[in-house]
Amino acid sequence: MAxxxxxxxxxxxxxxxxxxxxxxxxxxGVVEQAGGVVTxxxxxxxxHERVRVDVTxxxxxxxxxxxxxxxxxxxxxxxxxxxxxxxxxxxxxxxxRIESKVPIRNRDDLSLIYTPGVARVCMAIAENPxxxxxxxxxxxxxxxVTDGTAVLGLGDxxxxxxxxxxxxxxxxxxxxxxIDAFPICLDTTDTEEIITAVKAISPVFAGINLEDISAPRCxxxxxRLREELDIPVFxxxxxxxxxxALAAMRNALAVVGKRLEDVKLVMSGAGAAGTxxxxxxxxxxARHVVVADMHGVIHAAREDVVSGDHPNQTWIAEHTNAEGFxxxxxxxxxxxxxxxxVSAPNILTGDDIAxxxxxxxxxxxxxxxxxxxxxxxxxxxxxxxxxxxxFPNQINNVLVFPxxxxxxxxxxxxxxxxxxxxxxxxxxAGVVKDEERNATYIIPSVFHPGxxxxxxxxxxxxxxxxxxATAGSAEAAKAP
Numbered sequence: 001m002a003x004x005x006x007x008x009x010x011x012x013x014x015x016x017x018x019x020x021x022x023x024x025x026x027x028x029g030v031v032e033q034a035g036g037v038v039t040x041x042x043x044x045x046x047x048h049e050r051v052r053v054d055v056t057x058x059x060x061x062x063x064x065x066x067x068x069x070x071x072x073x074x075x076x077x078x079x080x081x082x083x084x085x086x087x088x089x090x091x092x093x094x095x096x097r098i099e100s101k102v103p104i105r106n107r108d109d110l111s112l113i114y115t116p117g118v119a120r121v122c123m124a125i126a127e128n129p130x131x132x133x134x135x136x137x138x139x140x141x142x143x144x145v146t147d148g149t150a151v152l153g154l155g156d157x158x159x160x161x162x163x164x165x166x167x168x169x170x171x172x173x174x175x176x177x178x179i180d181a182f183p184i185c186l187d188t189t190d191t192e193e194i195i196t197a198v199k200a201i202s203p204v205f206a207g208i209n210l211e212d213i214s215a216p217r218c219x220x221x222x223x224r225l226r227e228e229l230d231i232p233v234f235x236x237x238x239x240x241x242x243x244x245a246l247a248a249m250r251n252a253l254a255v256v257g258k259r260l261e262d263v264k265l266v267m268s269g270a271g272a273a274g275t276x277x278x279x280x281x282x283x284x285x286a287r288h289v290v291v292a293d294m295h296g297v298i299h300a301a302r303e304d305v306v307s308g309d310h311p312n313q314t315w316i317a318e319h320t321n322a323e324g325f326x327x328x329x330x331x332x333x334x335x336x337x338x339x340x341x342v343s344a345p346n347i348l349t350g351d352d353i354a355x356x357x358x359x360x361x362x363x364x365x366x367x368x369x370x371x372x373x374x375x376x377x378x379x380x381x382x383x384x385x386x387x388x389x390x391f392p393n394q395i396n397n398v399l400v401f402p403x404x405x406x407x408x409x410x411x412x413x414x415x416x417x418x419x420x421x422x423x424x425x426x427x428x429a430g431v432v433k434d435e436e437r438n439a440t441y442i443i444p445s446v447f448h449p450g451x452x453x454x455x456x457x458x459x460x461x462x463x464x465x466x467x468x469a470t471a472g473s474a475e476a477a478k479a480p
Contacts (some may be wrong), residue, residue, distance in 0.1 A: 004390055005037045005055045005058035010086045012056045012067045014044070018077035019051050027078065027282065030071045033059050035064065056086070096182070102191045133206065133412065142181040142207045142405055144169045145198055147189050149216040150237070150272075153368055159185035162212060163300060170234075176452045177402030179409065181209070191217050194225050202229055206409050210235040210402065215272045216312055232416040232468075238276030240397035243404070243421055245277050245340065245363065246284055247428035248395055251442035252383040256359035258337055260285050264357070266336045266369055267291045268329055269343035270298060270316055277342065280425065282319060283418050289320040290336075294331040294344070299326050330355075337361065339381075345369030350376030365395050383439045392440040399425055400446065403452035407459025411469035418458050419466050427458035 017023040026036050038054035055072070059065040062085070073080045104110060111117050125131045133139045147413055148162030149155075166183030168335060173181035194217075208231065210222055215260060218235060225233045234240070253260060265286055267274060270293040278291060291298050298317050300323070304310045306315045325332055330348065334355040339348075340363040348371050353362060360381040364370035367387040374391050378384045385393035404424050408416065431444045431451055444451055463469040 003060045005035065005060055006390065008087060009061055009204050010039065010056060010058045011063065011069075012040075012054050012084045012086060013069060013072060014052065014054050014081040014083075015072065015320045016050050016052050016079045016081065017075070019047070019049050020077075023051075023075070023077070025109075026051070026075050027053075027055060027072055030075060031055070031068055034068045034071050035060065036068045041409055043321055051124050052239045073373065076405070086433050091164055091167075092346045095164075095171050096246060113275050132203070138204060138206050140178075140409060141205050141386055142173060142179055142409075143184045143198070143201060143205045143207050143210045144173075144181050144211055145184045145186065145194075147186050149189055149212070150218075151212045154156045156214065159187050166211060169209070169373055173402055175404065176398065176454035178406055179402065179408040185193055188475075189217070194221055195203065195228070196350055198225055199228060202231060207235045207405050209405070210406060211432075212237065218272050219275075219312065225405065226415065230414050232413050234404060234416055235272065236400070236401050238278075239416075239421055240401045240404070241273040241342065241365075241395070242276040242280040243400045243425045244395050245430065246280050246425035247399075247424075247444040248363065249281070249338070249340075249361070250429040251424070251432050252385065253428040254412055255437060255439050255442060256361060261287055263337035264288045264335065265290070265338040265340065266329070266332045268339070268341040268347065269293065270313060271342070275312055275316070277340065278316065278320070280418070280421055281370055283422060284425070288322075290325055290332045291316050291320050292332060296328055298323065299333050301326070339363065341365055341371035343371060345371065346373075348372040350379055353377045353380040356381065363395065372433070378415060383442060385442065393442050395443065396446055399451055400428060400455055403455025404459050406452055406456035408463060408469075410456060411460040411463040413463040415468045417463075417466055417468050420462050420468060423458040423462035424455050427455050430454070
């Protein structure tokens with residue numbers, strides 16, 4: 001599947017061109033012939049014979065951008081100046097900053113905010129630790145924690161290189177849920193050290209968002225932190241993906257007139273995301289599920305399952321594949337109603353999808369290259385979804401993690417339960433109304449107004465009603 005020009009690979013080229021009538025059209029023609037897309041033309045200076053122009057264009061990748069710039073250089077009379085990568089400009093100096101919410105104008109302000117007045121607030125918290133939610137940033141602050149070992153599409157790049165992703169995550173928290181989040185990139189991959197570090201910083205935060213930590217360590221880290229902390233711990237790679245996938249699945253099955261309880265669901269991927277999706281699908285009522293990993297379909301007689309060396313695969317074998325199917329992923333697809341992939345690129349073909357049942361649903365969510373070409377899949381399946389923004393039905397975690405944490409913080413929740421995850425999925429699915437739902441619209445846009453609020457309300461209500469939070473703690477968290 002050939003990459004298309006996108007804003008993520010856009011550049012601005014500052015150049016000087018002759019002030020002839022055809023100069024601009026010559027430049028745009030060169031860009032378009034080379035497969036680029038011009039999105040902006042700004043004249044920044046002009047004289048009798050020359051004009052300075054900033055040309056902004058989308059390209060496929062950095063190499064494509066270099067190629068187009070060289071072609072622009074070949075236009076008669078054009079002098080190329082600075083070429084700016086707009087993505088790098090967006091990240092220049094980082095994407096976050098800290099600002100005081102209160103003015104510091106004089107000695108009175110200083111005495112209230114800091115010494116001596118602050119001592120009274122410190123002692124109030126020492127006497128009643130719950131007051132920290134009311135009197136500090138704890139009430140609205142989340143830690144985005146990673147070790148940089150499983151960054152989406154990039155793999156193990158380490159904590160420093162993971163920082164731009166974590167900053168971006170924090171920016172999304174603020175944009176969609178007005179939550180103050182901060183990146184915590186740990187320079188260790190040791191499970192115990194990560195757990196210890198997160199526990200040590202936890203007093204500052206009302207929630208922990210684990211991010212891009214490789215499996216299987218992520219399972220133990222999350223389980224231990226949930227057990228040992230009194231604030232909710234959410235692994236977005238697992239549970240964010242699972243919530244959005246279930247929400248989209250609810251609507252996809254409604255489009256084709258099938259029920260989750262009845263369909264044969266074939267999954268590819270048994271890592272963090274795949275396991276979380278599986279568990280939430282089972283919790284939601286799925287009964288006929290087969291899961292494959294890189295070694296084929298997981299079943300009770302498989303060597304790594306029998307040996308017990310891989311507890312996650314053993315758990316999957318115990319809870320899926322009741323018929324004991326032992327073939328390949330492609331063979332398992334025959335007659336299946338649903339394919340859901342969170343694994344590797346290009347492992348299936350359109351011919352494989354053609355063997356599925358009528359009105360099939362395909363979620364090929366590997367990023368940036370799906371398990372099967374969406375165009376080929378759509379020739380045989382009724383509903384196709386991916387993780388990409390350039391196809392309909394994008395499965396994107398940003399649809400849920402801001403709202404989930406908004407609801408957890410508003411309810412003063414201390415834990416995160418399967419019931420809360422299910423409530424978030426159902427709330428997100430409900431954003432797409434019956435009259436709006438069709439094969440190309442099963443999940444709302446990340447910019448759909450009110451998504452975070454709807455998810456947050458469902459999470460807060462469920463957290464309170466199931467005992468994960470109390471009305472008292474919620475009111476304490478919100479109190480002035």
